[in-house]
Amino acid sequence: MPPGWNAVSAFVVQLCLANQTKLMTEPVPPTAPFLKLENIGKRFGGTVALDGVDWSVNPGEVHCLVGENGSGKSTLIKIVSGVHRPDAGGRIVIGGTAFDHLSPHHAKKLGIQVIYQDLSLFPNLSVWENIAIDQELGAPFLAVRRKTMRATAKEVLANLDARLPLDAIVGQLSVAERQLVAICRGLAAKAKLLIMDEPTSSLTHHEVVRLLGIVHRLKSMGLAIVFVSHRLEEVMALAERVTVLRDGRKAATLPAKQVDYHRLAELMTGSRIDHVLKAPGLETRESVLEVRGGGRNGEFADVSFALHAGEVLGIIGLMGSGRTELALALFGMTKLDHGEVWVDGKPLKLHSNQDAIRSGIAYVSEDRLLLGLNLRQSIADNASITTLDRLANSFGLVPPQRRSKLAFEWVKRLGIKASNTAAAVQTLSGGNQQRVVLAKWLATNPKILILDTPTAGVDIRNKQGIYGIIHKLAKEGVAIVVISDEIPEVYFNTDRILHMREGRLVKEYLPGATSEKLLAEAVFA
């Protein structure tokens, strides 16, 4: 860890504390909101996406907008940024002027900038060109004014007290640095309201801390900031208010200090969800998988652990800790440079993932949308892809009814919500897509199932469903590894937890013998 980090975290904590005390001692001065929505509704055909939403964001405020998938978050953002036109009867008031709708161009002119989750940067262009791209949108055959553009980029970075090499190519920067470029571009376009969509979802803990430092800076510059997110633990510390959307309506707007994880979950889902602490004391069974001194140069080293039948083992570690690299090596996608893998008491040489699949190992990747599914194909196509040779008849051909039968079975067993097994996977919700990936691997009858961040991008209700499947499989005797960086996910759903950091397993925890808080402190230390 670079030496500056502790100082940065301490700095942010102090900022938050200073803020809190100020709020407690003096009442908030009555500022006019920068953005005010009144009675905003939006229908798409027969479905109501938004219904009578009132909402406001003040200058200098950090405001969190939360809600499950389909709650209307993105529709609301698109109305504010001028992409969608709200239904008649609502008003959008910006800086005191009322509009019944905006266009994207008009919204930008009024100072509304959205930083999308994909950041919408140009990976092939330099930092300065990305930041000042607006200055290149004029008459096509005018000369580019490099000096002015570079000066703009430099000035914006200086305002944020941030440093980036101006001539670096954006595609070669880290995710956090790219995010900084996107923020700078918003500022260079004279943003007054900055809407950030899922800004922390692909950042490491330290990067989140640094982002919060920058957000604090933006706040002190008088910008209004909206965070749209599923995962808000870190952001709550800095936010003034939280607005929860549920089924297109505003469930509540609350001061951020009055809400915790459970209260939010309740507001988002409309029902109370409690974690069930799994009983410890799994009887000692034979180990199905053993790793002895496993290592890959530059990725991880000295990894040794055993996994037992029916056990759910959590591996917790931040992004870059080597957790995904370890999983890829166990699945035969990469080769170990050191150490051995034993399966069922025999050493196993993994030359490719075919070897791993043959010895009963299945792996569900981190990025299901990119790597785990063919979104345009049907549920049956996706679910049967791993077992085509077993489904084949004596001519080596796969009869379609065998595939749909297999798919139908898994749709039933995993409770996948779909009209039929011929439906394209892209028509399903995130949680159901995740289940199709599971089905695809469960169809191979694995003895060992490795799940890499299995609930990324899945909302709270569906998370519970996936945890249920994990526990059911474990009961049936499947050994399961859950790789994650979400403390509650690992703490409440595994029998044993290994903490991975800087490519090494540093400590083992038993959920019954430690607290969620202690684990969080160890991981984020």
Next chain:
Amino acid sequence: MRKLLAPVFNRSESSLAVVIIVVVLIFSVSSPYFLTLSNTADLIESYSVTTILAAGVFVVLVSGGIDISFAAVASVTQFIAAMAATKYGVPAFPAIALACALGALMGCVNALLTYYLNVVSIIVTIATSSIFYALLIYFTGGSEIYNLPDWWTDRVVFLRFETASGDFARITLPMVIMVLVVVVTHLLMSRTHAGRQIYALGGNPEAASRVGIRILRLQLLVYGYLGFLAGLAGFVQAHRVHQVVPTAMFGTELSVLAVAILGGASLVGGLGSMGGVVLGVLLLAILQNGLNLLGVSPYFFDVVIGLAILISISVTAVTQRRLRAKRGNSELRHE
């Protein structure tokens, strides 16, 4: 060597420059005729048409598209301009302008189809290429035009100097047009709003439309520019060979694309520079000429083109993988 070239070229371009220097050294040692002044001048002239077309293809590649209809466009515009000149006595400048304008128009057809059908441009241009060619052959019956007017076929020499061995080296019209096209394309792509927007479009089309780049207008410019240059190239080609043959340009598509890719333009868009493309042309020209002087069969040359592309693509892929591995390691150390 790479460090020395760094201020002029980027990474892949400086590797290309190194390769060219090595190849030149090898040929210079093995053939006494290689790289004499007159040989070089001939070489440059014979690659003028390829370079003009490659400049246009480069622009399309940067925007994230591929256009292979340029050879058909060049043939069609060449024929129509030749008809105008021979049958109706249209003079030089209007005839050239007609060829270029017609080419630009056909390019715009490609742009409109790509934009409104929302289909990858390679498929659109395979189709339009086929249609343009077929229409040309259908209406002309494949007939050739030999009686081009003198203004078209007369050699225009801007400069002529005698070399030590008594040969003449000439700066001719095709070379001048080629250099102008290279300079204009370079300025367009690196110095104007339009050029930078083309890079942005190729780098991330979704982001380009989000920041407010007008995609259709830009695509009309990109494909129209290639069409314009195809019209110009058709004129230069007929100027060099003194006749118009409908099938003369047929089959040049791949070598032109090869040159652009060799020069660092990427098939996924957003990358490459005019300088790199010029280096790509240079490498192919030198290889062809050197092998020719060494008495290697011209049929073997296509093998060399293929190998050169494979090697250049593998070098890029390997360096990128190594870069990524290096970055992974350093991130692990910093955590």
